[in-house]
Amino acid sequence: MPEIQMREALNQAMCEEMQRDPDVFLIGEEVAEYDGAYKVSQGMLAKFGPMRVVDAPISECGFAGLGVGAAMVGMRPIIEFMTFSFSLVAFDQVVNNAPKVRHMSGGQLKVPIVFRGISGPGQQLGATHSWTVDALYTHVPGLKVVCPTTAYDAKGLLKTAIRDDDPVIFLENESMYGLRGEVPDEEYLLPFGKADIKREGTDCTVVAWGHGCLTALAAAEKLHKEHGIEVEVVDPRTLRPLDMPAIMASVQKTGYCVTVEEGYPQCGVGSEIAAQLQENCFDYLDNSVIRVASLDVPMPYSKPLLQHVVPGVDRVADAIKKAIYFQG
Amino acid sequence: MPWAMATPTRTRGFFEALFFHVGTGFRGFSCGGLILALNGKGVSVTTLVEPQQKIDPSPSQMMDWYRQMVLIRAFEMRCAQSYQQQKIGGFCHLYVGQEAVAVGSIAAVRPSDYVITAYRDHGHAIARGMDIYPLFAELYGKKTGCSHGKGGSMHFFDAEKNFFGGHAIVGAHIPLATGLGWAAKYRKEDRVVLCYFGDGAINQGSFHEALNLAGLFKLPIIFMVENNGYGMGTHLHRASAVTDLKLRTGDAYGIPGKDVDGMDCVAMYRMMVAAAEYCRKGNGSIFLDVKTYRYRGHSMSDPQKYRTKEEVAQYQEHDPIGRLEKQLKDAHVLDDKKATQISDEIHAQVEAAHEKADTDAYPDTADVWSDIYANPYGDYKL
Numbered sequence: 095m096p097e098i099q100m101r102e103a104l105n106q107a108m109c110e111e112m113q114r115d116p117d118v119f120l121i122g123e124e125v126a127e128y129d130g131a132y133k134v135s136q137g138m139l140a141k142f143g144p145m146r147v148v149d150a151p152i153s154e155c156g157f158a159g160l161g162v163g164a165a166m167v168g169m170r171p172i173i174e175f176m177t178f179s180f181s182l183v184a185f186d187q188v189v190n191n192a193p194k195v196r197h198m199s200g201g202q203l204k205v206p207i208v209f210r211g212i213s214g215p216g217q218q219l220g221a222t223h224s225w226t227v228d229a230l231y232t233h234v235p236g237l238k239v240v241c242p243t244t245a246y247d248a249k250g251l252l253k254t255a256i257r258d259d260d261p262v263i264f265l266e267n268e269s270m271y272g273l274r275g276e277v278p279d280e281e282y283l284l285p286f287g288k289a290d291i292k293r294e295g296t297d298c299t300v301v302a303w304g305h306g307c308l309t310a311l312a313a314a315e316k317l318h319k320e321h322g323i324e325v326e327v328v329d330p331r332t333l334r335p336l337d338m339p340a341i342m343a344s345v346q347k348t349g350y351c352v353t354v355e356e357g358y359p360q361c362g363v364g365s366e367i368a369a370q371l372q373e374n375c376f377d378y379l380d381n382s383v384i385r386v387a388s389l390d391v392p393m394p395y396s397k398p399l400l401q402h403v404v405p406g407v408d409r410v411a412d413a414i415k416k417a418i419y420f421q422g
Numbered sequence: 423m424p425w426a427m428a429t430p431t432r433t434r435g436f437f438e439a440l441f442f443h444v445g446t447g448f449r450g451f452s453c454g455g456l457i458l459a460l461n462g463k464g465v466s467v468t469t470l471v472e473p474q475q476k477i478d479p480s481p482s483q484m485m486d487w488y489r490q491m492v493l494i495r496a497f498e499m500r501c502a503q504s505y506q507q508q509k510i511g512g513f514c515h516l517y518v519g520q521e522a523v524a525v526g527s528i529a530a531v532r533p534s535d536y537v538i539t540a541y542r543d544h545g546h547a548i549a550r551g552m553d554i555y556p557l558f559a560e561l562y563g564k565k566t567g568c569s570h571g572k573g574g575s576m577h578f579f580d581a582e583k584n585f586f587g588g589h590a591i592v593g594a595h596i597p598l599a600t601g602l603g604w605a606a607k608y609r610k611e612d613r614v615v616l617c618y619f620g621d622g623a624i625n626q627g628s629f630h631e632a633l634n635l636a637g638l639f640k641l642p643i644i645f646m647v648e649n650n651g652y653g654m655g656t657h658l659h660r661a662s663a664v665t666d667l668k669l670r671t672g673d674a675y676g677i678p679g680k681d682v683d684g685m686d687c688v689a690m691y692r693m694m695v696a697a698a699e700y701c702r703k704g705n706g707s708i709f710l711d712v713k714t715y716r717y718r719g720h721s722m723s724d725p726q727k728y729r730t731k732e733e734v735a736q737y738q739e740h741d742p743i744g745r746l747e748k749q750l751k752d753a754h755v756l757d758d759k760k761a762t763q764i765s766d767e768i769h770a771q772v773e774a775a776h777e778k779a780d781t782d783a784y785p786d787t788a789d790v791w792s793d794i795y796a797n798p799y800g801d802y803k804l
Contacts, residue, residue: 155628159600163603166601191594200572203579204796260796
């Protein structure tokens with residue numbers, strides 16, 4: 095299988111779906127003539143023209159709403175937020191219009207729209223540009239939330255998102271765009287609500303997605319090498335719907351669970367997973383679920399401070415050791 | 423007095439619009455007029471004709487509008503009663519006084535055109551041809567409601583009739599209108615979008631973002647501010663730095679604006695025929711500052727301390743239904759006897775629909791789980 099960057103995988107997904115369905119179009123800031131702020135849409139303007147790859151003014155509320163309106167009559171817009179930190183300017187469109195029009199119309203309308211872009215602490219951008227929006231959007235009934243970890247996942251999940259008849263939040267990560275992964279030449283889709291076991295193990299379950307999953311995998315490798323601890327890393331791939339059966343199956347095997355996310359701990363996705371585990375899987379747990387998340391503070395600019403706030407490999411490894419009562 | 427306003431020139435599709443202003447004597451509001459849109463060389467590229475000169479609705483059309491307006495008012499008065507009887511929950515914003523706006527404008531466009539409005543949506547739904555029974559059922563939270571009891575007063579929808587709501591967050595639906603317009607333009611469909619909102623909405627960022635997008639992309643949208651003078655209890659003069667609202671679109675966003683007397687159904691119709699034609703020709707959007715008035719409070723819970731009874735009475739003298747009735751009587755197509763007969767018929771129709779809806783069943787509690795996802799679990803096949 096060829097190895098490609100995650101940004102290429104995303105580009106392929108969009109191009110294939112746009113070739114397949116004339117109702118798909120991409121709109122966002124700098125997606126067309128600039129070739130994308132992070133080059134995810136590179137070459138797409140030349141391929142599809144300015145009606146299908148559309149440069150929007152800096153009006154997130156406006157063009158997110160434009161997408162919702164177009165989706166209401168059956169188009170399949172892909173809205174690129176330069177970062178999901180800017181989606182907060184369009185929050186009402188994303189949480190109030192996109193996921194509620196179907197409901198409030200009694201099921202008369204559907205809103206097949208994808209909001210995609212980067213989420214996460216980024217590269218020292220300060221508090222306002224560093225949102226990890228996983229939990230914010232996972233909170234909202236009517237939305238679906240996707241957070242790919244590999245190039246393979248990114249392509250298969252984005253194609254599914256574009257074909258899905260509901261609004262999808264598709265969370266990418268700036269530092270992962272250049273990561274390479276195997277992606278088959280032949281077409282494939284990945285289902286929502288199906289977790290992927292990124293590493294098999296027997297000693298502790300770690301639930302992690304997106305960039306946090308890479309941190310978890312690094313921690314698992316470190317514990318394997320240093321202590322022979324075998325960690326199972328479960329990547330839910332979609333946070334809504336969330337594949338709790340897969341997470342519970344893993345916990346039933348290992349007896350322990352750690353969650354890893356780059357968002358905040360209070361009312362985070364990890365909090366939800368921990369709550370569901372204690373409600374449905376209590377007897378299988380040999381310790382409380384431990385959440386690893388960013389510290390509960392606005393993202394600082396200074397590099398050492400930022401590295402202190404965002405969970406790193408050591409913090410995850412320590413949490414796993416604590417969870418399984420490891421004394422070494 | 424004629425006056426001119428030039429829209430800013432842009433690199434693509436620039437034009438100038440000249441407005442000849444004709445006063446009507448109605449409370450100082452203005453209506454009627456002529457727009458000549460010129461390209462940069464001073465050559466006329468399109469004309470929004472002076473409506474009165476060209477368009478003469480037939481008596482049967484006007485009778486149809488009259489019936490619709492009487493129906494909307496009777497519906498709203500029954501809503502007021504039902505609200506007081508606590509059959510209707512939540513917020514309920516009545517359209518009494520503004521009937522000519524929805525009726526006159528929707529009458530001027532095609533069923534294939536898209537309509538989207540804010541939370542004061544009962545009149546538009548009825549003018550768009552929605553049956554009043556599922557509307558009552560919706561208001562009463564019944565399973566038979568147009569949105570299965572999920573939407574309520576502020577969220578009427580009829581996808582088949584191209585009526586896209588009913589939106590309750592002030593100004594939030596205006597960007598959606600740009601999406602409807604975008605879809606029509608993208609698919610090269612001969613459609614225009616009717617987007618209504620109140621004068622309170624024009625100070626929302628969403629309004630300005632949407633207008634800029636519509637002007638930039640030249641989308642076929644008729645933006646109508648139903649300017650009833652008040653955003654809830656705040657008069658326009660206390661909310662808008664510039665109260666001649668078309669000035670906030672033309673120069674700013676390249677969208678020509680017109681005043682129209684929203685208390686006159688015929689004037690509304692004439693203006694809309696011209697506006698729709700303008701949009702269909704690919705000229706972009708139009709903004710109409712529709713001067714209207716609501717007789718009732720902002721919502722049912724409004725004590726209306728911000729205005730006098732005399733002010734309301736003054737506007738009621740120019741009642742849109744009374745005005746159309748007089749026009750029809752002058753044309754000898756309506757007399758007192760016929761008017762009473764129509765009123766009786768419509769009130770009976772309203773009562774019957776209300777009673778039927780009132781006795782309908784509430785949704786099952788299991789229904790809370792439906793109408794959320796079109797594709798709940800994602801069964802995807804290549």
